[in-house]
Amino acid sequence: MAADFYSILGVSRDASADDIQRAYRKLARTYHPDVNKDPAAEERFKEISEAYDVLSDPKTRQRYDAFGADFRRVPEDADPATWGRSRAGRGQSRSSWDGGFSDSGVRYSTGSAEGIDLDDLLGGLFGGRGRRSWGPIPGSDHEVELELTVEDAYRGGSRALRLAGPDGERTVNVTIPAGVVSGQRIRLSGQGGQGTGGAAAGDLYLVVRIADHPRYRLDARDVSVDLPLAAWEGALGASVTIDTPGGEAKVKVPKGTSTGRRLRLKGRGLPNPRGKAGDLYAEVKLMVPHRLSREEERLFEELAGTSKFDPRRRR
Amino acid sequence: MTYQLTRPARLGLEDFARLAELHPDLLRRFVVLGLLDATTDSGGALWFGPGQLARVARIRRLRAGFALNYASLGLVLDLLDRIAVLEAERRRAARRGARTWT
Numbered sequence: 001m002a003a004d005f006y007s008i009l010g011v012s013r014d015a016s017a018d019d020i021q022r023a024y025r026k027l028a029r030t031y032h033p034d035v036n037k038d039p040a041a042e043e044r045f046k047e048i049s050e051a052y053d054v055l056s057d058p059k060t061r062q063r064y065d066a067f068g069a070d071f072r073r074v075p076e077d078a079d080p081a082t083w084g085r086s087r088a089g090r091g092q093s094r095s096s097w098d099g100g101f102s103d104s105g106v107r108y109s110t111g112s113a114e115g116i117d118l119d120d121l122l123g124g125l126f127g128g129r130g131r132r133s134w135g136p137i138p139g140s141d142h143e144v145e146l147e148l149t150v151e152d153a154y155r156g157g158s159r160a161l162r163l164a165g166p167d168g169e170r171t172v173n174v175t176i177p178a179g180v181v182s183g184q185r186i187r188l189s190g191q192g193g194q195g196t197g198g199a200a201a202g203d204l205y206l207v208v209r210i211a212d213h214p215r216y217r218l219d220a221r222d223v224s225v226d227l228p229l230a231a232w233e234g235a236l237g238a239s240v241t242i243d244t245p246g247g248e249a250k251v252k253v254p255k256g257t258s259t260g261r262r263l264r265l266k267g268r269g270l271p272n273p274r275g276k277a278g279d280l281y282a283e284v285k286l287m288v289p290h291r292l293s294r295e296e297e298r299l300f301e302e303l304a305g306t307s308k309f310d311p312r313r314r315r
Numbered sequence: 316m317t318y319q320l321t322r323p324a325r326l327g328l329e330d331f332a333r334l335a336e337l338h339p340d341l342l343r344r345f346v347v348l349g350l351l352d353a354t355t356d357s358g359g360a361l362w363f364g365p366g367q368l369a370r371v372a373r374i375r376r377l378r379a380g381f382a383l384n385y386a387s388l389g390l391v392l393d394l395l396d397r398i399a400v401l402e403a404e405r406r407r408a409a410r411r412g413a414r415t416w417t
Binding site for chain 1: 343346347349355386389390394
């Protein structure tokens, strides 16, 4: 492990045993793999546990301060000063033990009394060194959000995900079925947290989230899209082309269509691998030109003079 | 009897213990277990925000109501806080009559 145990716990090198325990408790509660489903959390939790394992025991902390990350390879009876000199080329090990070695006797006396249960439990679960054996324990499930565009959800396809794993980043190739909906979970069995003692690994769940789209609004598999029409197209009816996630489609606008009318195109929403495909709703929005040409203005005035239509009439 | 209407912005361990009606040593343990938030000044003394009093009461109620030790209460408090945040979000979304625009 490359990172420094003190920085993993976010405490200074002269932190008291209380400070170390306090930092550890909070971090453990945040990153425990059953609390935090992010695959990266499990690795983080193991680091936190290992750091606490070493720093919570006055003896191992002393040795860690003296010899650094590979303190376990240094013989028990080695003298820090001599050992440091023998590897003088690195220079770093000396300064690190100067700071942390001196008043250690006082520092560790306020050990924990009640919290021991949890320590044992967590230490045993995640490869903490030989405190108590719990037998094989299956790994936890992980959850990752998978953001897709509406088009991705329509077509399906494959996607390579980079995830945190026990040996650094790994790539997982996922096949996304066509017609997934927001909130749907795709299960990849055995791709979650590792079990201990030969127990099975947990599963990885990809939770689909379909990103906001500039045009399409989704309600499960139904897709709504704005359909801007010229005022006369609504009045006289028209046949217009609109974009749908599956390509262009023709919509027949009936005569006398006003803003707010929803025209349904059956089955033109998102596909459904197990059942009926969603529908597409074209929501009519009547528009008039921002600026009228002289001729247009004349025609509208003529219409205004002729028509008896009053949209605000009370019944 | 007179009541103080406002409390100072932060309380020392002794004052806090008196108001919480608990022994200072127990409160110190709460801090070590990460159940309470406290700041440590350069002299090593603990200081508590007044909001932590409600938290102490909650810790005591949960401890009395369930067979939980203080260490596991940390997780319970975290989860309850998280649920509270999520429920508030849900209520806000429901009030807005939010329609999902995705």
